[in-house]
Amino acid sequence: MLSNKLFYRGNNMQIADGVQLHFIEDNKLKTNHITFRFSGDFSQKTVAKRVLVGQMLETANETYPTTQAFRKKLTSLYGAELSTTVSTRGKVHIVDIDVTFIKDKFTFKNESLIEEVMDFLKNILFYPLISVAQYQTKTFEREQANLIHYLQVDKEDPFYSSELALQELYFNDSTLRLSKYSNKDFVSRETAYTVYQEFKKMLLEDQIDIFFVGEFDSYKIIQNLYHFPLENRKKVLEFTYSQPYSNVTREKLESKEFQQSVLQIAYNIPISYQDSLYFALIVFNGLLGGFSHSKLFLEVREREGLAYSISSQFNIFTGLLTVTTAIDSKNRNKTLQLINKQLMDIRRGRFSMEMIRQTKKMLQTNRVLSTDYVKSRIDYLYNETYLEDYTSLTEWLTGVDKVSKGDIMLVASKVKLQAFYFVEGDT
């Protein structure tokens, strides 16, 4: 059989300590998908470096030294789509290389795209575009300038920039106050040397997960992966963060040259995914502002006509629930009051059983629908693998089903207003 280093657990296999392979078989898709995932610390020191690594990974390497050569190769592989994505879970910073390419059976001449894509991935990871101990400076500096530009452009979006402003206001932890992409200043400080050194560190120390979704011959894949020099590592990851509620509500008002005004409200939620109230929190959020039948949408947008858009969302890994709405600046206080009233109404049980039923059904439908999407399936599998007591699909569906009206009211009483940010537009 294969090397005794291999350790099977369901469809997961370990090829070295801290390096796991995951196979998700799927016959209905036309494409195969590979995600190569680095999980490391989300910290002020490394975040900009890691984002720049992501940028370099999708740009060029020694074999395909220009963006043109790099992209031409992907084009010839039936337009294999390769990109890097950055995300966070609590204090974990994740850099993904995602590749989607058509299944071999759909190629014109029965070509073996899987092998070619694996080769391409190997080139990206182990033959970077370097001179001595740093990235080739010309390419690096251009990509650094591009990244700085993208970060600036993002700030022109009133929703995104106000979301960041709220985050900065809300979190005590200096890292969580940052965007997952860091910021312009942090990125400018890095060099071709510091970023390349960080990449080497990621390859040696990050937890690595490789996901294969579609139709793969796992034996062949493992054979192929033996050519990937990935050593044993032991990475401890902090997936959850929580901060205590403070009695002082933080507020910040600004004006900017936006056509519209945006109000962002942060609530502290002292509930984790392991908490018995976790499912009630999910239903609560759905009831408050997750859908078009939710209270915020119905009362603030439909009945009062105060907002063009309004919604609520929460991050279970940081304990932050936010309400986002675009309004006319003269309606700020009225909107704020009305939003708080919705929360109060839920605390007092002023919502029908019919609304609960509908919200649960909607949540369950969406959860089922998400299984059609490759990246969602990867994320569920990742959570199930690394988070203790993380629920499976069936447990999740029954968990939501069992939530009572009392549970939802209890959640509402624990949700506390902590901060709000308002950016006034110039009309």
Place this chain on the structure above:
Amino acid sequence: MQTIKIRKLNNLEEEIYYTKLASGLQLYFIKKEGFKEYTCVLTSLFGSLDNSINVSNQIKSYPLGVAHFLEHKLFDQAEEKDVSLLFADYSAETNAFTTYDKTSYYFSTSSNISECLTLLQTFVQNMKFTEESLSKEKDIICQEIDMYQDDSDYQLYQGILSSLYPESPLADDIAGTKESVKRITFQDLKANHNYFYHPTNLILVVVGDSDIEEISDLVQKNQKQIPKKEKTPISRKENFNYLPIKKNQSKRMSVTLPKLAIGYRGVRLSEEKSLLRQYLSLKLFFSLFLGWTSDAYQKWYENGQINDSFQMEIEVHKNFQFLIITLDTIEPIAMSNKIRNYLLSDFPYDESLSEHFESLKKDMYGDFLRCLDSIEHLALQFVNYLSEKDNYYDIPNFLKDLTLEEIIQSGKLFLEGADSTDFIIFPK
């Protein structure tokens, strides 16, 4: 009994069904085995450009934005619950959008497909809202128009379009202008609903893991239950006038880098030409010479003159075809000259071109296949590409068929006949 046409694409493991029901409604069903999601799209062939029509030899003109206004208002069921809430009752999410030539209403769900499908037809085909509700809706639409004012990419795109097609319906937003929206009356909406929401002007697209017999029986039953309406014989005033293009317009907004748009207004296509074939030819042509694998793109990218914001958009419709190139660049005027001069060159044929071309075909084929993996995306793309002559699933055949000579000829012909101009947004 209606006949059902089946098209099996064995090599792609796809099945598409088509039938025309007694009411005149056309039904497409795309079977997607193993998927949990269903998406159903009901489309009226009524878009933002259809604001001048011929009704019994009389030309009637309506304010800009009627199609979009109607799209908003049909969700309003007067005394009853809003339509999106009714869909939410069935745990389905619903949405709608208006384009130049179509208005589409759709839902996605994993359960209650028949209830949702019935609801979709009922609410689109029956107009229930009251005259009193219009003024509130006008406010909402004006807010929506305002929202676009902040979006510099949108301003750039709309700016170049209004330079290319001055005083035409393309010059303004699909939603119309604040002024035109305020002029829309209840009668306007009612008349247009009568003209354009007759079943003979509607197309239903169903995508998901279901069965054609079931779907067509259900839709047939639904159609019988919807009150029959007289069909008003109308014809569209097909052509808006092409006025001379506006040169070198610009505006200031708070952006970090200047934004440049270069537009090419092609000549109107002849009737018999397939729109999809023309679209694919132009797309291949411009990818070959200006796309991110082209030498020109590479040179500018390496020099830092362009970045990933560089995009090309090609639209090919019955009455118009255009190419719009947009980019963020530190030197917009110089880049505009550079790109436009480059497009004047004669694109000589050389050996490596042929290999690059074959690669780009594979790339577009891969793109097509990827889309088949997302139910909602597929449903919307199918509607987007649907025309009298061809549909989305014709793409692989066209790709197989197109030669380098043909696409170069199409590209050159397009550029030779086109008028071009630019539009720049400078930082404040």
